[in-house]
Amino acid sequence: EAVEALPEEEFEPPVKTYPGEVAQVKLGEGTRKPVYLGGQKALYRFEEPQPNPPVVTFDVFDIPMPGLPRPIREHFSDVMEDPGDWARKAVKEYGANMVTIHLIGTGPKVMDKSPREAANDIEEVLQAVDVPLVIGGSGDPEKDPLVLEKAAEAAEGERCLLASANLDLDYRKVARAALDHNHAVLSWAITDVNMQKTLNRYLMKEGLSREDIVMDPTTCALGYGIEFSIDVITRTRLAALKGDADLQMPMSSGTTNAWGSREAWMKKDEWGPTDYRGPLWEIVTGLTMMLSGVDIFMMLHPTSVRLLREIGETFTR
Amino acid sequence: MQVTAMDVYRLLPKTNCGKCDESSCMAFATKLIEKELTLDDCPQLSGDERQKLEDLLAPAVREITFGPEKNQVVVGGDEVLYRFELTYYNPTALVVDLPDDLPSEEIRKRASDIMNLKFERTGEELTLDAIALRNKSGSPEKFAEAAGTLAELNFPVVLCTFDPEAMRAALEVLGDQRPLMYAATKDNLQEMADLSISYGCPLVLFSPGDLEEMKNLTRRLRAMGLTEIILDPGTFTGEGIGDTIDNFVMIRRLAVEERDEDFRFPIMGIPALSRLSGGDPVEDNIKEATVAATLMNRYADILILGGTDIWELMPILTLRQGLYTDPRKPQTVDPGIYEFGDVDENSPVILTTNFSLTYYTVEGDLKAGDVTAYLLVLDTEGRAVDVSLAGGQLTGTAVADLIKDSGIEDRVKDRVLIIPGLAAPASGEIEDDTGWKVLVGPRDSSGIPDYLEKLASE
Ligand code: B12
Ligand code: SF4
Structure with missing residues (x-):
């Protein structure tokens, strides 16, 4: 009975104060409905309301992408010939906040489309939808800066995100294209906080500000090193809030990488249907990145996009 | 607040008697x-010194054990x-x-x-840990x-009921297997605490959405002499998931950063609550998996799930495996020659790397395809x-050394090496x-397997 009589103790929520904050990046201007990324002043919503819900951007390609897994192809097979139709479907039918147009066809070993042709594709997608765009290259370090330069020109005034600048290519050209035509830049480093800092510093030296940069610290998929990404992204966000001015930008995740995992795409009866397995693999990958601090997600499957968006909105509310 | 070897040494007998097989008490302190x-x-x-040392050495979150002796x-x-600060201990129990x-x-x-249920990944068998018997x-x-x-x-087993009578009845038959008791609430606290003490079984405290109340209830349990406690602050799903996360984070912060004795216990989450009665089973599985993944990323030490479909559990088991690998140790297998099937001097030789994930993926494929070959790792x-190609570990000289040191040249007649497609840029160098x-x-x-079959038929 003595136990009943213990005095009640007050509960103090463990709220911290943070010297630093994450810059807010605006994507979409002109004819686009704008979207805002970042802006956090604290790690958790019980410390400080979270300013912006996470954003999902739908992957669209400038070619019919033969390698896409069946559970994705079957949703888009009617529009894959035309990037504008593809983007329209992603927005109209699947409620995308944003669209990423990957200019894979410009790859010298793919179709070697010229930067001019790439710019036409961008114009077409801009016509088709009114959401902000991420513009991605083919991954070729020689050609990407040239392609992004023309694409940036074509999208003048629409404030897109150019993907990406990294240390293996002429990041100066990419930074200049963004500055000249008012776009933001995706700063991509491979799971290495120091590499990320270096690259961000170089980009800022070119004249970009924190409000013009989104970081991609690399998403290793669930089961394929996701713990490396968790650690790097967590460290990056903590450093930003502690005041490291070189890391105070919002972060992006190439969640689509999840589809490279054989658990997502491989047909195997004892693992159950890929129709559910694949999207869930993508969702859990994205969700884990979201909880580590990522603000914007590049994704492929309609179900994954919808669910991740829903969950993300409840986290910040 | 890291404990140092010196902190421990101060509480040891300091006689350097050597009965622990260490050269000194200080050496023993370091190993502790x-x-x-x-x-x-x-x-x-x-007894007194030991108690002090136990308190000093106890991890920020106390370890709780349940289940029968052998399992x-x-x-x-x-x-x-x-x-990244150290490592996480004891994978989330599913x-x-x-x-x-x-x-x-x-x-x-x-139950069977x-x-x-098991899912094999990178040489590990991933399995479920316990059954939650619910007094429905x-x-x-x-x-x-x-x-x-x-x-x-x-x-x-986790015994789930808020009714002390039902709990007692079940403990009567299962008590000697140390089930985890779920749960004490503010309404049955005394009765459940008494049962926990008399049967020697750990107890979950359920205090939904109110950490202040939880703190006061934990203090009462501790005052009654309970040490084996698990905390369930409530799993609110859908719109409530943000609150659930906040509670989990606050509990863990208080335990680790403030060593608040009332919160230094493992946390339980119940993703099964996200299942709607009569909902679409696929949608339910996906929702439940997302809640499980969310809470596992936010400190859940034990989770109760409703689903047993492998496609739902695979990502949860895989996430757990990743989160709980030790970041201080590379995940590797020993380099060298591995044999598959009845190899002889005509068997093909293939190359891979010693990253566990790579090795076990390749091993699984070789076994599934009934391949006969030497695998050089x-x-x-x-x-x-x-990664190793980009980082300079996979090079011509490294492969040449491996061929020499492994002695593969004495085991096969031909001098043909099959390398991974992704290693193609190094093929000339290796030759x-x-x-x-x-x-x-x-x-x-x-x-x-298909590749080798085609090769053999050519
Ligand atoms: C996780 C990861 C890392 C982790 C390392 C994880 C690890 N322990 O290896 C970290 C963060 C440390 C890392 C570092 C780097 N990384 Co990295 N990383 C990755 C990532 C995301 C996944 C790699 C992985 O785990 N794959 C899974 C395993 C199972 O695949 P695998 O070994 O290739 O095995 C498969 C096949 O090769 C094949 N296979 C295997 N053996 C055999 C044998 C035969 C005979 C055959 C036929 C087939 C076969 O089957 C297997 C199953 O599919 C990839 C991108 C990606 N999604 O692939 C980038 C990637 C590999 N990294 C890259 C780079 C550039 C680097 C760095 C150089 C970055 C830097 N500048 O510091 C460093 C290098 C570090 C070093 N070596 O010193 C680039 C490489 C680009 C290139 N091709 O040149 C990639 C492709 C990312 C990219 N798109 O740019 N990385
Ligand atoms: S720690 Fe080792 S050396 Fe020191 S008192 Fe104990 S048994 Fe003896």
Whole structure:
């Protein structure tokens, strides 16, 4: 009975104060409905309301992408010939906040489309939808800066995100294209906080500000090193809030990488249907990145996009 | 707040008697800190010293054990908020819900499905940890009967009921297997605490959405002498998930950063609550998996799930495997020659790296395809094929050294090496440095069996 009589103790929520904050990046201007990324002043919503819900951007390609897994192809097979139709479907039918147009066809070993042709594709997608765009290259370090330069020109005034600048290519050209035509830049480093800092510093030296940069610290998929990404992204966000001015930008995740995992795409009866397995693999990958601090997600499957968006909105509310 | 070897040394007898097989008390203190030895290894401790040392060495989150002697589950034990700071200890226990109102045949069948479920990844068998027997019937007799059925299996059980009568009835038959009791609430606190003490079983405290109340209830339990407690601050799903996360984070912060004695316990989450009754089973599975993944990323030490479909559990098991690997150790296998099938001097030789994920993926494909071959495993310090190519561990000279040191040249007649498709950029270099002929295989190792078959028929 003595136990009943213990005095009640007050509960103090463990709220911290943070010297630093994450810059807010605006994507979409002109004819686009704008979207805002970042802006956090604290790690958790019980410390400080979270300013912006996470954003999902739908992957669209400038070619019919033969390698896409069946559970994705079957949703888009009617529009894959035309990037504008593809983007329209992603927005109209699947409620995308944003669209990423990957200019894979410009790859010298793919179709070697010229930067001019790439710019036409961008114009077409801009016509088709009114959401902000991420513009991605083919991954070729020689050609990407040239392609992004023309694409940036074509999208003048629409404030897109150019993907990406990294240390293996002429990041100066990419930074200049963004500055000249008012776009933001995706700063991509491979799971290495120091590499990320270096690259961000170089980009800022070119004249970009924190409000013009989104970081991609690399998403290793669930089961394929996701713990490396968790650690790097967590460290990056903590450093930003502690005041490291070189890391105070919002972060992006190439969640689509999840589809490279054989658990997502491989047909195997004892693992159950890929129709559910694949999207869930993508969702859990994205969700884990979201909880580590990522603000914007590049994704492929309609179900994954919808669910991740829903969950993300409840986290910040 | 890290404890140092010096802090420990101060509380040891300081006689350097050597009965622990260490050269000195200081050496023993160092091994204790590194968790290589335990207090049991020093026979010279008085009760009082031992108690002080136990308190000092206890992890920020206390370790709680439940289940039968031979099949115990350990949860908790964490020291840090973020895994990169050290590592996480004791993987989240995954428990599956089983209602007590089923016929005992059905209970036995479902229990054996839960016990036998496994998913193999990177050489590890990923499995479920326990069964949550739920007093859905509301009847103490039924609950006890179902507990009796489970007692035959010697598998860890969580007994779920808020009714102390039902709990007592089940403990009567299962108590000696140390089930975890779920749960004490503010309404049944005393009765459940008494049962926990008299049966020696750990107890979950359920205080939904109110950490202030939880703190006061934990203090009462502790004052009654309970030490084995698990905290359930409520799993609110849908719109409530943000609150759930906040509560989990606050509890863990208070334990790790403030060593608040009332919160230094493992946390339980119940993703099964996200299932709507009569909802679409696929949608339910996906929702439940997302809640499980969310809470596992936010410190859950034990989770109760409703689903047993492998496609739902695979990502949860895989996330757990990743989160709980030790970031201080590379995940590797030993380099060298591995044999598959009845190899002879005409068998093909293929190359891969010693990153566990790479090795076991390749191994799985070779076995699934009944391949007969020598697999040469290159020491890339635990890096995948393209990573080690980019980082300079997979080079012509490294492969040449491997060929020489492994003695593969004495085992096969031909000098032909099949390399991964992703290693193609290094093929010329490997040919030059080894003098072997190099063939570039498919990009994904699942293509190796077909590739070898085609090669043999040519
Ligand atoms: C996780 C990861 C890392 C982790 C390392 C994880 C590890 N332990 O290896 C970290 C963060 C450390 C890392 C570092 C780097 N990385 Co990295 N990393 C990755 C990532 C995301 C996944 C790699 C992985 O785990 N794959 C899974 C395993 C199972 O695949 P695998 O070993 O290739 O095995 C498969 C096949 O090769 C094949 N196979 C295997 N053996 C055999 C044998 C035969 C005979 C056959 C036929 C087939 C076969 O089947 C297997 C199953 O599919 C990839 C991108 C990606 N998604 O692939 C980038 C990637 C590999 N990294 C890259 C780079 C550039 C680097 C760095 C150089 C970055 C830097 N500048 O510091 C460093 C290098 C570090 C070093 N070596 O010193 C680039 C490489 C680009 C290139 N091709 O040149 C990639 C492709 C990312 C990119 N798109 O740019 N990385
Ligand atoms: S047995 Fe105990 S007292 Fe003796 S040396 Fe070891 S730690 Fe010291």
